[in-house]
Amino acid sequence: MVCESWRTKLDIYLDGEVAETEMRNFDVHVRNCPSCAGDALARVQMKRSIQAAGKRFAPTSDFRRRVRMSIAPKARRSLSLTWMLAAALSLVVVASSLSAYLGIQRTRGEQAYSEIADLHVATLASSSPVDVVSTDRHTVKPWFQGKIPFAFDLPELQNSDFSLLGGRMTFLGQTPGAHLIYDVRKHHISVLVFQERSLTAGLGGDFISPKKPSFNMETWSQGGLRYFVIGDASAADINNLSNLFKATP
Amino acid sequence: MFYSMDVSGSNLQSDSFEELAMPLFDQLYNFAHWLTRNREEAEDLVQETYAKALKGFASFRLGTNFRAWMYRILRNAFLTSRTGLKVTMTVPLDAEEDGPELAVERDTPESLLFERMNQEVLQSAIDDLPVYSREVLLLCEVEEMSYQEISEALSVPIGTVMSRLSRARRTLRDRLRPRLQESTTVATAREMNHGL
Numbered sequence: 001m002v003c004e005s006w007r008t009k010l011d012i013y014l015d016g017e018v019a020e021t022e023m024r025n026f027d028v029h030v031r032n033c034p035s036c037a038g039d040a041l042a043r044v045q046m047k048r049s050i051q052a053a054g055k056r057f058a059p060t061s062d063f064r065r066r067v068r069m070s071i072a073p074k075a076r077r078s079l080s081l082t083w084m085l086a087a088a089l090s091l092v093v094v095a096s097s098l099s100a101y102l103g104i105q106r107t108r109g110e111q112a113y114s115e116i117a118d119l120h121v122a123t124l125a126s127s128s129p130v131d132v133v134s135t136d137r138h139t140v141k142p143w144f145q146g147k148i149p150f151a152f153d154l155p156e157l158q159n160s161d162f163s164l165l166g167g168r169m170t171f172l173g174q175t176p177g178a179h180l181i182y183d184v185r186k187h188h189i190s191v192l193v194f195q196e197r198s199l200t201a202g203l204g205g206d207f208i209s210p211k212k213p214s215f216n217m218e219t220w221s222q223g224g225l226r227y228f229v230i231g232d233a234s235a236a237d238i239n240n241l242s243n244l245f246k247a248t249p
Numbered sequence: 250m251f252y253s254m255d256v257s258g259s260n261l262q263s264d265s266f267e268e269l270a271m272p273l274f275d276q277l278y279n280f281a282h283w284l285t286r287n288r289e290e291a292e293d294l295v296q297e298t299y300a301k302a303l304k305g306f307a308s309f310r311l312g313t314n315f316r317a318w319m320y321r322i323l324r325n326a327f328l329t330s331r332t333g334l335k336v337t338m339t340v341p342l343d344a345e346e347d348g349p350e351l352a353v354e355r356d357t358p359e360s361l362l363f364e365r366m367n368q369e370v371l372q373s374a375i376d377d378l379p380v381y382s383r384e385v386l387l388l389c390e391v392e393e394m395s396y397q398e399i400s401e402a403l404s405v406p407i408g409t410v411m412s413r414l415s416r417a418r419r420t421l422r423d424r425l426r427p428r429l430q431e432s433t434t435v436a437t438a439r440e441m442n443h444g445l
Contacts, residue, residue, distance in 0.1 A: 011418060012411070015389065017396050047390055047423070053371040054391030057282035063292050064274060070296070071303050072267050 003036055010036070014043055014082055037137030054142060112172075117215055119170055120190040120230045129164030140167045140180065148176050152166060152193050152225055155244035162241055175199050182231075182241060187210045189241055218242040266306045269315050270299060276392055277323055283387055284327050284380065290438055294330065298323040317394070320402035324384065336380045374424050382417035418433075 006029055013026050018080050021115040030037050123129050137154035145151070147169050157164060163183045170179035170192060175196035215236040217230040222245075229242045277298060282291035300324050309318060327333040375383060388394045388402060399414075400407045 011415060015396070015414075037411065043418075046418075049368075049371055050375065050390040050421075051393075053368050053375060054283070054387050055279060056372055057277040057279045057288075057291065057294070059275060063278075063295075067274065067296060067299050068267070068271060071299050097296065217263070 003033060006030075006033075006036055007039060008105065010040060010043060014047065022173060029140065113217065115172055116190075116217065116219075116228045116230055119172065119179065119192065120215065121246060122188060123170075123181065124188055129168070130179075131168040133166040135164045137164060140164060143167060144169070144178050146176055148191075148196050149198075150225060152178065152223075153248045154180070155248040157244070160240070160244065161237070162189075162244070173199060184233050184237045184241070187231055187233035187237065189229060189233050189238065191245065192228040192230075194226045196221050196224050196227075199226050206245070222246060256391045266303055270302060270319060273316060273319055277319060280320065280384075280387060280392070281323060281327070283375070283383060284324075285330075285332050286376065287332070290330070290332055294323060294327055301326065314398055317398045317401035320388070320392075323406060371425070374419055374421055377424065378417055378420060382420060385410060385413040386417040386421070432444060 006013075006026060009018060009022075009026070013023065016023075018026065030040055047080040132140050134143075136139050137156070141154050142151070144167065154164065161184050165181040165183055165188070167178055167180045168175050172192065172194055175194050177192055177199075180191040180193075182189045182191060215232055216235045217228065217232050218238050219226065219228045221227070221243070225246055227242070229238050229245070231238060273296070278291060278295050281294040281298070283293055285291045298319065302319055305322075307421045309315070334422065356372065375386065378386065385399060385403065388399045389396075394402065396407045396414075399410045405413075
């Protein structure tokens with residue numbers, strides 16, 4: 001009867017699922033009962049056999065890799081991917097905006113250059129390129145008084161290759177200005193002077209030459225006035241004339 | 250060796266899921282293959298288990314047994330699979346799940362017979378067990394889960410675990426005994442022939 005009561009719990013005992021006190025009592029009994037010891041041995045043997053036989057199937061390394069990839073920092077990766085996409089998208093938006101802005105600026109700048117070039121060509125093509133014909137700067141400058149809303153100085157041309165042919169009024173973006181014509185080695189150069197604040201309001205801030213300009217041109221701002229020097233003369237001549245204006249107080 | 254994979258702490262991230270779940274990969278696959286009896290279905294089952302576990306990892310209750318949680322997901326996925334539904338429809342639930350039914354074995358020792366037994370014979374016998382017996386036996390003997398852990402994995406009371414386990418063992422012994430005797434007879438005949 002004692003063995004019967006133990007045997008009903010033999011599997012539970014071997015599974016280690018009986019209470020500690022009961023486990024100690026069972027150990028004592030098994031040591032002293034050959035029948036229960038043999039039964040326990042058989043069941044332990046069976047447990048071991050089942051354990052060995054049960055470890056039967058192994059996954060392939062490829063399948064392991066696939067599952068690992070499917071769970072491995074996927075959330076984090078997707079999060080990172082989301083952030084990367086968001087960052088990329090932001091970058092694209094910023095780049096597009098910047099590009100569009102620069103494009104607009106360039107377009108405006110090129111538009112201004114085109115208009116300056118048009119003024120230069122149209123003036124030279126005119127039968128009367130200048131309204132005031134004089135090589136004397138002290139004659140040309142006063143001619144603009146009352147015609148344009150600003151005053152400007154003309155450079156002294158002595159000891160230079162340049163000669164003043166005269167001047168006329170002109171308009172750029174509905175802004176009145178002075179158009180002077182100079183000559184250097186049979187090349188005509190236009191110098192256009194406008195009020196900076198009036199001009200930028202009408203045409204934008206920057207005046208950018210196109211990549212392949214038809215004429216050489218220099219432009220700068222000085223004393224609240226915007227100067228344009230444009231012509232088919234060499235860049236050096238354009239630059240020299242520009243420097244003479246810049247040096248004029 | 251029994252070990253518990255209790256998860257504590259509050260930082261349940263996907264990387265910690267990988268750290269916890271991948272060490273269980275081999276044993277989950279083995280269990281899945283035993284349930285499905287098919288490599289492709291086992292792979293699908295394991296894949297589905299990991300996907301569901303990852304998705305539900307945020308809802309995993311801290312301090313509970315992670316391994317049992319993974320097995321429960323796998324088993325539920327199996328039971329709702331086509332193979333699982335077919336198996337559960339053809340295998341009736343145990344009638345005596347209200348309490349343990351403990352076998353009393355008298356014809357011992359059988360240790361020598363088990364030692365002689367071909368592993369394939371044992372595997373075949375395990376494979377022939379009804380799914381409810383097969384799973385509980387594998388979780389106890391192969392995965393070395395405690396009754397409590399099995400109870401969590403199978404979502405059944407501990408008493409049911411004990412009764413199913415007892416029945417699985419008894420069924421296995423009953424089915425193996427003729428094969429063991431047959432095996433012993435063949436072995437004895439070979440020895441005699443060899444002696445002659």
